[in-house]
Amino acid sequence: MEPQELRRKAAGIRRDLLNMIYRARAGHTGGSLSSADILTALYYGAMRVDPANPQWRDRDYFVLSKGHSVEGLLCILADRGFFPKAELDTFCRFGTRLIGHPNNRVPGVEMNTGALGHGLSISTGMAKGLKMSGRPNRVFTLMGDGELAEGSIWEAAMAASHYRLDNLTAIVDRNRLQISGDTEAVMAQEPLADRWRAFGWQAVQLDGHDMEALMAEFRREPARDKPRVIIARTVKGRGVREMENVPKWHHGVPDAELLASAMRQLAEQERGA
Amino acid sequence: MMEKGLSCREAFCRELAELGRKNPEIVALTSDARGSSALGVFATALPDQFIEVGIAEQNEIGMAAGLAAVGKRPYVCAPASFLSARALEQIKVDVAYSRMNVKLLAVSGGISYGALGMSHHSVHDVAALRAMPGIRVILPCDEAQTVALLRGLEADDEPAYIRVGKAPMPIVYGPEAEFAVGKASRLRPGTDLTIIACGEMVYPAIEAFEQLAGEGISAQVLDMHTLSPLDGEAIFAAAGIGPIITIEEHSVNGGLGASAARLVVTNRPVPMRILALPETENAISGPSGEVFRHYGLDRDGLCRAARELMKAG
Secondary structure (H helix, E strand, O other), X not given: OOHHHHHHHHHHHHHHHHHHHHHHOOOOHHHHHHOHHHHHHHHHHHOOOOOOOOOOOOOOEEEEOOHHHHHHHHHHHHHHOOOOHHHHHHOOOOOOOOOOOOOOOOOOOOOOOOOOOOXXXXXXXXXXXXXXXXXXXXXXXXXXXXXXXXXXXXXXHHHHHHOOOOOEEEEEEEOOEEOOEEHHHHOOOOOXXXXXXXXXXXXXXXXXXXXXXXXXXXXXXXXXXXXXXXXXXXXXXXXXXXXXXXXXXXXXXXXXXXXXHHHHHHHHHHHHO | OOOEEEEHHHXXXXXXXXXXXXXOOEEEEEXXXXXXXXXXXXXXXXXXXXXXXXXXXXXXXXXXXXXHHOOOEEEEEEXXXXXXXXXXXXXXXXXXXXXXXXXXXXXXOEOXXXXXXXXXXXXXXXXXXXXXOOOEEEOOOOHHHHHHHHHHHHOOOOOEEEEOOOOEEEOXXXXXXXXXXXXXXXXXXXXXXXXXXXXXXXXXHHHHHHHHHHOOOOEEEXXXXXXXOOOHHHHHHHHHHOOEEEEEEEEOXXXXXXXXXXXXXXHOOOOEEEEEEOOOOOOOOOOHHHHHHHOOOOHHHHHHHHHHHHHHO
């Protein structure tokens, strides 16, 4: 897909995930909206996946380390045909497989996540295993910025550069808000790119809502022998004015009026894409 | 004098190197513990299948799960105390919950590092892991059983936590150890009572069998090597014979005795004695043999319990 189509698709994914959260009366709204463009770029532009064969041996692997933003991933997997879209109505219902965090009983989901700080280690193991076998598949993982306070992330960061895993791309959804507020007030992350570079990574910073920038970076041949981190500057709640940069929308369910307003805004964004 | 074989960790890692030569998908990970895990042979023979992660157990388990996800057959070999406490959430989420084919060899479990203090003891691991669906917990007792166990595990794709000790172990099984995960092995027949043991406590159970036979007490001995899933049928059958004594190198909470007692009390109540480490204090530090003796985790402790039960009966 071209950037314009990707922007339209992302507006549609935002609509789907807000409707899903509204129906379920539950969901992590803000982070799902901030990461929607990144996930759209990955699943409709950058990654090799086959919805008809989720276990395809040549696929690229994706791990959602910030598992609480599962809403966008589920809407994308359904839209791409990994499972029927109608199943999204079961999100968070009793006995569903579409639970509030990634569940690898759902086609297209590789690993169960939800406890923060796990995804980069898993991705590092995947990337190392693929290298050992001489396979060309790539590994992508999406982390939250608040999540980077977990020590296990930095254990993995150390190992990925030690093993020169240039088939690994980590993306940070840098929306600068975590559940208690500003990341820099809760536990400062800056200078974030320097931290990753000090751990031996190639660090790139870009606008995580700019499809041209995302796709250019995903298509670029990464530096040899180094894992890559993309620090994607985003806005928590992106796409819905009332939710943007408001910490309480970390999780929350819009009422009918706010949902209608969100749908109008997203339709406008789709037209203007 | 008892005949000793290899320590279970050595037996496991030697056999792992043999299996690794035949199957390049087998990978061993360690966290700066190649010496304590006895992984030296593997690391030297198969450097391309050996992954050192440094002193970072959380990353070690997470990486193992990722390796399994792309088709490798990872074995994590590190001290039980760190694997089962520091990296417990990774075991829970990345391995058990995600159903990844990761085998954990937890070495120097229980109070193997007796004199090093509670930081290095793991008397909680069976309780913690038995409360997590999706991962088997197995405590082999000697060289031959460990080798048979590993060969069996290589044939499946399910997670397992294998806890072994540090020291060379007396030989319990012949070279052709019969072994089925999840099914207790009856080592000695008996008609008065049953001793159920696991791991390093199996040999003292056999010693007690011999001592008690001389006193006219006929004790059946079961090796309950698999603690999750527990072999309920074997426990019910033992309750059909008479009283039960359990013995384990673990806290009295949540281990073999507590778990067996739950089955016994809800099905066929019989008198029981549970020999384990105390809940009210950290195990006293010291050479593990002396610590075992202090808490009655040996032949004499078993014989005392058996005599009491026979007198009470």
